[in-house]
Amino acid sequence: MDLRYTAEEVAFREEMRTFFREKIPADIRRKGAEGHHATPEEMIQCQRIMNQHGLATPNWPVEWGGKDWSPMQRYIYTEEILAHDVPAPLPFNVHMVGPVIAFFGTEAQKKHFLPRIANIDDWWCQGFSEPGAGSDLANLKTRAVRDGDHYIINGQKTWTTLAQVADWCFVLARTNPEAAKPQQGISFILVDMKSPGITVRPIQLVDGGHEVNEVFFDDVRVPVENLVGEENRGWDCAKFLLANERSGIARVGTSKARLRRIRELARTVQLNGGTMWDSEQFRHKVAAVEIELKALEMTQLRVIANERARGGMPDPASSILKIKGSEIQQRTSELTLELAGPFALPFRDPEEELPEGTNDFTLGFGWADAAAPTYFNNRKVTIYGGSNEIQRNIIAKLVLGF
């Protein structure tokens, strides 16, 4: 047992740090540090920089532009992205549809789509959840009916992140409603968002932003060559995708960066003639989160270090990463909100561009106007990717054997 980074791992971390600091524009990273979302254009810009250096898709098979990295290297890469407030490569492209096509797709699909996915020539969105299929995803009702060389898709998807920007959507649709189990009649289909019959309707979230949408499919015709894997076996793709999605799910780097920022900002917020950082009560709250985060980081490292030794069998400890990681992320957003205090009140429409240097109404606290929206928005992290209650059901069954 040796719990230190090896010299190679330290060198690799330095390489990653240098790359992100030098190649990713500082203004984009600063914006991220202040809690503001990168624009789609900025996300594309960053992913293309990474792709040029072969760093957008390290998790893919080597022949399709992946890296033969150890689990520890993959972890360090992800953490350094988060720790440097770099907009991460678009998860729908890089962690979801890319790996599914690389694993289940035809040669033609791989050749056509994978380079475009890596470079965000196509922006992808995820057509999984429906009004009646959230945690119970297999209950989805969207239908795809074969008509010659096409599927005709009808139905509704919801919570579709950035569908308003997306060029393509990977859709789970029911191709056999007669199947013995609901999971058995589902197919994984690639849909061009420009197809006639698709309507995207925005859902405004409590933070005031437009992040998610409803997507309606009304007799949308999709060529059958856009089926990935076998018809009616789309659930295999979905499970494969969800397993891949775990990468960096604990988001230790995000929480670390936020805590670092909270420590800095607290020294600038006035309190009783001193600053918030003079308040022992506040410092203890921060330290309490740091302890939980350190424990989570060690848990994450245990999982990664054991990955090869366990021969692909998931470590039981890995199942707590989502629960604990999301809770800690929420705690950091709470601390930032508390720090902002009354300066968190002013609402700034995220859609509205302010003239350069204008933040008068936040009384000089440029970061404070993002505190409340981030806090509101972060309620999502214990809901998406399988709510924390669903995660507890999974652990109870698979780890504790109930």
Added chain:
Amino acid sequence: MDFEFSDEQRLLRDSVDRLIGQAYDDLGHRKKMQATELGFSEELWGKYAELGLLALPFSEEEGGFGGGTVETMIVMEAVGRGLALEPFFASIILGGNLVRLGASAEQRAELIPQIADGSLRLAFAHTEPQARYDLNNVKTFAQRSGNGWVLEGDKSVVVHGDSATKLIVSARTSGNYNDSAGITLFLVDAGAPGLSRRGFPTQDGQRGAPVSLARVEVPESAVIGTVDRGGALIDRVGDIAIAALSAEAVGAMAALHALTMEYLKTRKQFGVTIGSFQVLQHRAVDMFTALEQARSMEYFAAMMATAEDARERRAAISGAKVQINNSARFIGQSAIQMHGGIGMTMEYRAGHYFKRLTMIESTFGDADHHMRLIDRAGGLLEA
């Protein structure tokens, strides 16, 4: 980074588990040992010695086992799982490490063989009523007298202080009572004139004693380490002790969690096993999460207990203790709650784990104490 045990470490784990597991399988037997004058089994202590456990912290050149913090962790987990009563923590973790890190070569040559064969049992007479968890708060004082020293003062709650054959006593040789400088450690015979102690049982079935020193005379050769410099040594051993306690707690928490899972899967009410109820499943998952977080910090403490950077070490060890304490409290309370009435009885194991975990919480600092230390050390982010 590598979290796997080596073959030697696995061998150690298996043999310690076998020894302690068998000895403490029967709660009734434990109760009998508890009621003896020593409060533990001397025969079992002899077997610890045979396995080499009592030589664990000492180097092989000095006749020791050459164990580091990982080996300590392995043994202490077994102690926790078994609810062992022997003074391994008091005599070997505290006493042994004070000797290893503080004693002169001459003292080590004399003491280590006796510690290793089990004939010498040590206790650390350090805590005083006004000190609470502050390791540098010492009023007991020592004055030079001829070729030696005279000790005067009162020590409280000396763990296994009643059965130790020698005590390592901290005393002030200069400065104010709460200065970190000016503390000196002395090795004192338990039978020295002027030393009195009165053993009592502790809540978790172990033993403790207040120790009174009324003009106790010791020779110059009784000094462990450097005069006035004992504080730093106490801090170092305190950190090793917290790492060891973390491991004991994780051993106990893991066993208690397993016991609770077994109960949920067998106990029936309303015609079904109670583990079929989601509300209990989710609490069981939260216990599992608390256990894994504690285990992660147990490893972290083992890694950092001997770190050179004092600030990083302080933050890391205190962070581990806070996590261990929080997990111990949650798992202990949840286990009792989910067992219901049976968890409240003396005849069942769960309550004994609960009690030991609760006492570990207030050994070498509770959560509030360590939060203050982390704060002073500047936080855990860069540790």
